[in-house]
Amino acid sequence: MKRLALTDLSLKVWAVIVFAFLFAPIAVIIIYSFNEGRLLVAWNEFGFGSFAAIVTKPAITDAVMVSIQTGFVAALIATALGTMAGVALARRAGKWAAPFLLLLVLVTVTPEIVDAVSLLPWMVFLGQDLGLSIFDNGLVRLVVGHSLFATAVVAYIVRSRLVGIDESLEEAAADLYAPPFKRFTQITLPLVMPAVLAGGLLSFTLSLDNTIVSAFVQVSGSTPWPVYVLSAVRTGLRPEIAAVSTIMLLLTLLALGLVAYVLRRAGDSATDIAKTVGGG
Amino acid sequence: MTTLTERQSASSPKAPRRRPRWMKLPSFALAIPAWAWLFAFFVAPVALVVWFSFGYKPGIFGTHANDVLSFDRYAEALSPTFFATFQNTLWVGVVGTLICLAISIPFAYWLAFKAPVSRRGILLAMVMIPFWTNFLVRTIGWQIILAPSGVLSEALQSIGALDEPLEILFTRTAVLIGVVYNYLPLMILPMFVAFDRVALPMREASKDLGAGRWSTLFNVTLPLAKPGIVVGILLVYIPLMGDYITATVLGGAKGNMAGQMVANQFQTAQNWALGSAMAVVLVLTILTTVAIAALISWLAAWPLRANQKLVLGDKS
Numbered sequence: 011m012k013r014l015a016l017t018d019l020s021l022k023v024w025a026v027i028v029f030a031f032l033f034a035p036i037a038v039i040i041i042y043s044f045n046e047g048r049l050l051v052a053w054n055e056f057g058f059g060s061f062a063a064i065v066t067k068p069a070i071t072d073a074v075m076v077s078i079q080t081g082f083v084a085a086l087i088a089t090a091l092g093t094m095a096g097v098a099l100a101r102r103a104g105k106w107a108a109p110f111l112l113l114l115v116l117v118t119v120t121p122e123i124v125d126a127v128s129l130l131p132w133m134v135f136l137g138q139d140l141g142l143s144i145f146d147n148g149l150v151r152l153v154v155g156h157s158l159f160a161t162a163v164v165a166y167i168v169r170s171r172l173v174g175i176d177e178s179l180e181e182a183a184a185d186l187y188a189p190p191f192k193r194f195t196q197i198t199l200p201l202v203m204p205a206v207l208a209g210g211l212l213s214f215t216l217s218l219d220n221t222i223v224s225a226f227v228q229v230s231g232s233t234p235w236p237v238y239v240l241s242a243v244r245t246g247l248r249p250e251i252a253a254v255s256t257i258m259l260l261l262t263l264l265a266l267g268l269v270a271y272v273l274r275r276a277g278d279s280a281t282d283i284a285k286t287v288g289g290g
Numbered sequence: 291m292t293t294l295t296e297r298q299s300a301s302s303p304k305a306p307r308r309r310p311r312w313m314k315l316p317s318f319a320l321a322i323p324a325w326a327w328l329f330a331f332f333v334a335p336v337a338l339v340v341w342f343s344f345g346y347k348p349g350i351f352g353t354h355a356n357d358v359l360s361f362d363r364y365a366e367a368l369s370p371t372f373f374a375t376f377q378n379t380l381w382v383g384v385v386g387t388l389i390c391l392a393i394s395i396p397f398a399y400w401l402a403f404k405a406p407v408s409r410r411g412i413l414l415a416m417v418m419i420p421f422w423t424n425f426l427v428r429t430i431g432w433q434i435i436l437a438p439s440g441v442l443s444e445a446l447q448s449i450g451a452l453d454e455p456l457e458i459l460f461t462r463t464a465v466l467i468g469v470v471y472n473y474l475p476l477m478i479l480p481m482f483v484a485f486d487r488v489a490l491p492m493r494e495a496s497k498d499l500g501a502g503r504w505s506t507l508f509n510v511t512l513p514l515a516k517p518g519i520v521v522g523i524l525l526v527y528i529p530l531m532g533d534y535i536t537a538t539v540l541g542g543a544k545g546n547m548a549g550q551m552v553a554n555q556f557q558t559a560q561n562w563a564l565g566s567a568m569a570v571v572l573v574l575t576i577l578t579t580v581a582i583a584a585l586i587s588w589l590a591a592w593p594l595r596a597n598q599k600l601v602l603g604d605k606s
């Protein structure tokens with residue numbers, strides 16, 4: 011029995027170490043957001059100066075606004091496309107399903123840098139060679155770039171949720187002569203709603219986080235927040251960046267809490283939530 | 291399951307025809323928008339890049355030209371200067387994935403079997419929180435920690451473990467720490483789900499039948515959790531190989547990951563042809579290594595497969 015307790019204890023110690031590792035840089039960023047110094051990396055003294063400075067710097071607020079707008083539109087598009095694709099995959103899988111799944115898998119496994127370098131010449135081609143000036147717009151480019159991976163993720167989540175639900179409700183509606191569109195909006199959609207919401211919020215956070223694709227497709231004038239931070243890495247990091255990150259961390263936590271709340275209300279256990287989010 | 295019942299009801303003539311209108315719409319109608327969107331903004335652009343990779347850079351001001359096609363850009367991408375970077379990327383990718391694996395197995399095991407059930411949800415959420423904090427910002431957090439005058443360096447010096455400031459930032463070790471950190475949650479999550487599916491009764495049965503603790507772990511738990519472990523490895527390895535943000539922040543401006551090299555060709559050198567060839571080589575490297583790893587694990591499991599009898603549930 012003594013050896014048993016020892017392995018359990020060492021596993022527990024390991025877990026504590028892993029959590030410390032996972033939270034170390036986040037804790038550091040939160041602490042350094044109260045740095046009054048001129049440079050983020052060099053700690054000077056405690057203060058709220060960096061939070062006050064955010065408001066006076068239009069470049070920062072603009073970048074955050076661009077990110078939020080992009081995230082919102084990209085999440086809407088990805089959720090709409092992904093939900094329909096997920097429903098089709100779960101309910102009407104035919105011969106087309108295998109190549110379509112392959113396409114989704116390809117989208118998810120392609121390294122982001124490859125997406126990024128592909129989209130840059132493509133946007134230039136669409137915008138300048140084909141004269142579709144909409145693709146010269148910075149927001150449009152960002153939304154398109156952010157929606158690709160997210161569409162695949164939403165499709166996975168919606169599909170895995172719907173596969174677990176019996177089809178009898180939809181069949182009953184069909185027997186009662188509900189037209190297809192009504193059946194979709196009144197039966198299928200409410201059934202997958204938790205997955206749709208989870209997918210939408212995931213798409214939003216993925217978009218907020220997107221750095222590589224953004225850095226390539228962005229047009230000056232609509233720089234999203236991560237690209238602003240990336241350029242600051244090269245020119246010099248200031249504490250305002252940590253301050254904005256602290257605020258955004260709080261907002262992300264709120265969003266995640268919301269997902270968990272919605273899923274739990276729909277009757278999923280915590281483990282199932284992780285499974286849904288993990289795409290399993 | 292659904293496809294099976296559908297097929298049965300469609301093929302058997304006596305079955306009453308349910309869902310008559312359902313059948314009238316082509317079955318893939320709902321997937322068309324996503325298909326079109328991904329085709330226009332994923333398949334087409336990637337195909338364009340593959341096409342560019344057979345071209346060349348015309349003069350100083352051009353970015354690409356395709357009037358003469360050749361494999362020369364591939365030869366250039368694999369020339370010694372750039373090949374070293376691919377080697378380095380592969381090293382970071384493989385070692386980083388292995389470290390993630392070594393960290394995750396005991397951790398996910400603890401989370402699935404030892405952690406208090408009531409707190410499992412919140413613990414899982416805690417694993418995911420860093421994952422949803424901005425990628426770049428948490429990497430900057432590591433820059434602060436690993437700096438020569440940073441927290442870690444000072445702490446190590448004050449306890450006497452180190453005589454001089456820590457010189458780890460802007461080295462390959464720093465990049466390795468960064469990528470392990472950034473992709474670890476992607477390994478833990480599917481692995482936890484996999485362990486969680488190996489029901490406790492299965493493990494208890496193994497013990498009741500006289501298997502020891504380690505024997506249960508290696509013959510029952512790990513083999514049953516294998517699909518999740520494989521997903522975790524892929525989720526970590528693929529983005530890790532293409533990563534260039536971590537290397538830029540922690541490896542210095544002239545870090546050496548393939549992602550940075552590709553980005554440089556497009557952004558600084560303006561040689562889209564060479565950059566495209568490098569991107570294709572990167573993707574091929576990832577696919578080849580995954581295939582080799584799959585082959586090795588398949589061959590390694592050969593002697594084991596002969597006496598493996600445990601099958602959990604149906605294969606759906």
